[in-house]
Amino acid sequence: MASGQEDKMMSPSVWHPRDATEAWTFKKLLDADAIYVAGGTLLRTQWEAGIATMPKHLIDLSSIPGLKGIVKEEHSITIGALTPLGDCRKDPHVIRHYPMLADAIRSIAASSVRNLATVGGNIASRVGDSLPVFIVSQAEFEWNTGLSPMTEDASQWAERLQEQLPKASHLLTRVHLPIIEETELVPKRFGAFHKVGRREAFTQSLVTVAISGGIKADGKLAEIRIAAGGGQTIPHRLPAAEKLLKGQIPNRELLGEVHQAVMNGYRPKSDPFATDEYRKKAAANLIVMELWKACGEPSGAGREQDGVK
Ligand SMILES: Cc1cc2nc3c(=O)[nH]c(=O)nc-3n(C[C@H](O)[C@H](O)[C@H](O)COP(=O)(O)OP(=O)(O)OC[C@H]3O[C@@H](n4cnc5c(N)ncnc54)[C@H](O)[C@@H]3O)c2cc1C
Missing domain, CATH: 3.30.43.10 (Uridine Diphospho-n-acetylenolpyruvylglucosamine Reductase, domain 2)
Structure with a gap:
């Protein structure tokens, strides 16, 4: 001792x-x-x-004033980096405009931890379970870099992390989430988050996925964003799957191709808890399920694939 x-x-x-x-x-x-x-x-x-x-x-950081709390502006919601996850999960603006963020936070640890753990800490950890949601939501991260504040798209930030560590001195101060309303052109919006762990609750993630997008009046998909992470995987977007869906009305064949594109594009980091194959299949099944739910049962015979039968 x-x-x-x-x-x-x-x-x-x-x-x-x-x-x-x-x-x-x-x-x-x-x-x-x-x-x-x-x-x-x-x-x-x-x-x-x-x-x-x-x-x-x-x-x-806890003594720094002004970095805690959630403010709704006309076209965005601003979350202070020091806001506890528990507060963010219960915030009425988050629940209304970003229910998938509330879902993601609910999947993190237990309420005793969420009352201390911050949104900023979850993001800065680079593998926090909330990250896929920020990536697909076009969130902007605001950093104090000593000079003027620097704002960066969450998805670009996460992409850069695949190759290099973030500057350790950069201090995350706020997260800006755009409020994307339904319009005449895109009358339906959807978004979902899923976490797969080794048990139902209070568990580390093996796979996390988030998807967001819109459905136009003619049924075609618009602005689809898909991200996957989990465990020690830095979450990343799945551009090939997004591209396949752009401007399409999903049918069975297309969903089969998307399933394959998720399997090919998702790069999980190996650990002893689950095989890469399991993680890829789980991610692909969840994404296809969400598309199915958002767009209704797809038409067309198409070829049969795992999860799209
Ligand atoms: C029992 C338990 C269960 C957990 N379960 C989960 C889980 O299911 N999912 C999950 O995602 N996490 C989980 N965690 C990890 C952790 O609680 C969360 O990631 C949490 O959000 C981290 O926030 P924090 O404020 O405590 O960060 P800290 O521990 O204070 O910091 C984490 C990292 O972020 C850096 N950092 C913090 N704030 C900033 C900032 N504003 N700017 C720049 N860098 C910053 C720190 O330097 C450090 O490197 C769990 C932890 C425990 C103890």
């Missing part, structure tokens, strides 16, 4: 910045010796499991 003296030497310094730019400045100066802490739920698990080492300095 470590002595009191050793404990003291190992205890990190905790900094309480007064605003986002001060937090960014601390991080810039202390560099790899410091880390941002929001709710601390993920970090604590990583430290306890020995996956990450406790740095010399912790930058506590």
Whole structure:
């Protein structure tokens, strides 16, 4: 057991910045010796499991004013990065305009964790279960980069992460979700999130999928966005499946092709809990099921495939 003296030497310094730019400045100066802490739920698990080492300095984001809460504007909903997942899940604007975000958050941990864990921490972890929803919702992430705020499309951000780590000093401050209303041209909108874990609730994800889109008056699909993640997979879009659906009225044959495109395009990161094949099939089945639900039973004999029989 470590002595009191050793404990003291190992205890990190905790900094309480007064605003986002001060937090960014601390991080810039202390560099790899410091880390941002929001709710601390993920970090604590990583430290306890020995996956990450406790740095010399912790930058506590919780004291920064103005980064917590949800505001509805005329055409968007803005979520402060420090908003607890539990608050976001219960927010009336989120429930009304983004029920799939509420569904995704409900699938994360348990309410005791969700009351501490933040939206920003879930996103910045790069594998948070809420991420596919932000990716398909055309969300914009606003970062404090020391100078002027930088805003980036969630889907582009996630795409960039496939190749390079994000700048550790960039501080997520807000998430902007557009409010996309139904119009005469696109009278029906749909969106859904699914998580597959090893049990029904309070479980890590094996697969997460999100889909959003619209159906035009003539039944043709518009603005389809599909993303898949889960486990340690950084969620990503499935452009080939999206392209197949663009401007189409789904029939059995098309859904079979989409199923195959999801299987081919989804790149799950392997772990001992499930095979890649299982994850791909689960993702493809869920996407096709949601399309089926949104558009009604597809017509046409088409060829038979897993999940599209
Ligand atoms: C029992 C348990 C179950 C869990 N189950 C799930 C689950 O089912 N699904 C899931 O997705 N997660 C799960 N988690 C992980 C975690 O709770 C969530 O990812 C949570 O949203 C992280 O938020 P946080 O505020 O606690 O982040 P923290 O732990 O404080 O930080 C997480 C990471 O994000 C960085 N960070 C935090 N805020 C910012 C910011 N504003 N800008 C830049 N970087 C930032 C930190 O430096 C750190 O690298 C679980 C955790 C526990 C303990």
